[in-house]
Amino acid sequence: MSTFKTLDDLDSDQRVLVRLDLNSPVEDGEVQDNRRFERHAQTVRELAEAGHRVVLMAHQGRPGDDDFVSLDQHADILAEHVGRDVAFVADTYGDEATEAIESLESGEILLLENTRMCEDELPEEHPDDKAKTEFVQTLAPLFDAYVNDAYSAAHRSHASLVGFPLELPAYAGRVMETEYEANSSIATREFDGQVTMVVGGTKATDVIDVMNNLGETVDQFLLGGIAGELFLRAAGHDVGFDVGEMDLFDDQWEENHETIESLIDERGDQISLAVDLAYEDEDDERAEISVEDIDEKDKGYLDVGSDTVAEYDPVIRDSEAVFVKGALGLFEDERFSNGTVGVLEAISETDCFSVVGGGDTSRAIEMYGLDEDDFGHVSIAGGAYIRALTGASLVGVEMLEQN
Ligand SMILES: Nc1ncnc2c1ncn2[C@@H]1O[C@H](COP(=O)(O)OP(=O)(O)O)[C@@H](O)[C@H]1O
Numbered sequence: 278m279s280t281f282k283t284l285d286d287l288d289s290d291q292r293v294l295v296r297l298d299l300n301s302p303v304e305d306g307e308v309q310d311n312r313r314f315e316r317h318a319q320t321v322r323e324l325a326e327a328g329h330r331v332v333l334m335a336h337q338g339r340p341g342d343d344d345f346v347s348l349d350q351h352a353d354i355l356a357e358h359v360g361r362d363v364a365f366v367a368d369t370y371g372d373e374a375t376e377a378i379e380s381l382e383s384g385e386i387l388l389l390e391n392t393r394m395c396e397d398e399l400p401e402e403h404p405d406d407k408a409k410t411e412f413v414q415t416l417a418p419l420f421d422a423y424v425n426d427a428y429s430a431a432h433r434s435h436a437s438l439v440g441f442p443l444e445l446p447a448y449a450g451r452v453m454e455t456e457y458e459a460n461s462s463i464a465t466r467e468f469d470g471q472v473t474m475v476v477g478g479t480k481a482t483d484v485i486d487v488m489n490n491l492g493e494t495v496d497q498f499l500l501g502g503i504a505g506e507l508f509l510r511a512a513g514h515d516v517g518f519d520v521g522e523m524d525l526f527d528d529q530w531e532e533n534h535e536t537i538e539s540l541i542d543e544r545g546d547q548i549s550l551a552v553d554l555a556y557e558d559e560d561d562e563r564a565e566i567s568v569e570d571i572d573e574k575d576k577g578y579l580d581v582g583s584d585t586v587a588e589y590d591p592v593i594r595d596s597e598a599v600f601v602k603g604a605l606g607l608f609e610d611e612r613f614s615n616g617t618v619g620v621l622e623a624i625s626e627t628d629c630f631s632v633v634g635g636g637d638t639s640r641a642i643e644m645y646g647l648d649e650d651d652f653g654h655v656s657i658a659g660g661a662y663i664r665a666l667t668g669a670s671l672v673g674v675e676m677l678e679q680n
C-alpha cells in the first residue's frame with residue numbers, strides 16, 4: 278500500500294498546483310481526445326467542486342518533435358470532460374502566468390503552457406536540483422499544496438514532477454492513486470500459466486531496458502512496432518533503418534543495439550519477431566512482404582503482416598496473463614491496424630488477465646470498437662507501468678512518499 282497523502286488529506290480552500298499527464302496524439306496539428314483527459318477530469322472536478330483554486334501543469338511531446346505543441350487545445354478538451362471552464366495562459370512561470378494564477382477565484386481552473394517549453398523542466402536531474410530551478414522557485418510560493426496526478430510521467434525526473442514536492446506539501450491525485458494501486462499489485466501477482474508481453478510502439482528505448490529486467494516475469498515477448506524492427510535489424514534483416522522522413526530508428530539503434538543483441542543471445546527463445554511486415558504500395562494500398570524476402574533498406578514498414586498475427590494469436594490464447602506496451606503498427610491508419618487490433622481481439626476473447634498500457638495504445642480499444650471490460654486493466658501509463666512491472670519504483674511516486 279502507498280504511503281503518500283491523497284486528496285482526502287487536503288485542507289479546505291487551498292491554492293493547488295496540479296501536475297497532470299495530458300500528453301496526447303497530435304494529428305495534423307490537432308490534439309486528439311483520449312482517456313487521459315477523461316481520467317484526469319475526475320481529479321480536477323473534485324478539486325474545483327471543493328472550492329480550491331486549481332492551477333494545472335502538463336506537457337505535450339518532446340522539443341523538436343511534431344507533437345511538441347501548445348496546450349491551448351488541451352484546455353478546451355479538458356473543459357468538456359470536467360464540465361467547467363478551464364482557462365489557459367500561454368506561459369509557464371513568467372509574469373503572464375503569475376498574474377493569471379494570482380487572479381484566480383475559488384473553484385476556478387487554469388491550465389499553464391506546456392511545461393517542456395520551459396528550459397528548467399528537462400533534462401532529467403536529481404530532485405534537489407530540480408527544486409532549485411527558477412521555474413519551481415517562482416511558482417511554489419504562489420501555492421499552498423502540490424498534487425501529482427501524472428502517474429504515467431512519474432518515471433521522469435523532471436521539475437514539474439519531482440521539484441515541487443520538495444517545496445510544498447504534496448498529495449497524490451485520484452489517477453495517481455488508482456494507477457499506482459493497479460500497477461503495483463500487478464507487479465506482485467503470480468500466474469500459474471504462461472505470461473506474455475506484447476511489445477511495440479515508438480518508444481523502443483523505454484521497453485528494451487525493461488525487457489532486460491522482465492525475463493523472470495515474462496515467458497514470451499511478441500514484438501512489433503519500432504522495437505520489433507530494431508530486433509529484426511539485429512537479427513540481420515534490412516529493416517529498422519531511418520528511410521525517407523522516418524527518424525525513429527537510427528538513434529534508438531545506437532542507444533540500444535548492445536542490449537538488443539544480448540537479449541537475442543541470452544533470451545532468443547523467449548522473443549518472437551515478425552515474420553512479415555506491411556507497407557504502403559504505389560497505389561496507397563496495404564501490401565505485405567515476408568521478412569525473409571526483404572533485401573533492400575528502401576521502405577518504412579507500418580504494421581506487422583497477417584502471418585505474424587496468425588503466429589501471435591495462439592500464443593495469446595494459451596496465456597494466463599498478457600501485458601501490452603505499444604502498438605504493433607500505425608493503427609491510427611486503418612490500413613495498418615491489423616497487427617494491433619488482431620492482438621487486442623485475441624486478448625479480449627480469452628479469459629486471461631490482461632493489461633493494456635500507454636496513452637496511444639490504449640486508444641486502439643475504443644477506435645476499433647473493443648470493450649474495455651474485456652481487459653483486466655487499461656492503463657493510461659505506458660513506460661511507467663512497464664517499469665512498475667519490474668518492481669522498480671518511480672521517482673515521482675518516491676517524492677510523494679517522502680512528503
Ligand atoms: N511501424 C510503425 N510505424 C510508425 N508508428 C508506429 C509503428 N508501430 C507503432 N507505431 C505507433 O506507436 C504509437 C504508440 O507508441 P508509444 O508512444 O511507444 O506507446 P504508448 O504511448 O502507447 O505508450 C502508436 O500511436 C502507433 O501509431
Ligand SMILES: O=C(OP(=O)(O)O)[C@H](O)COP(=O)(O)O
Pocket residue numbers: 298300338339429430433480483634635636637657658659660661
Ligand atoms: O506519454 C507518456 O509516456 P508513454 O508513451 O510511455 O505512455 C508520458 O507522458 C511520458 O512522456 P515522455 O515519454 O515523452 O517522457
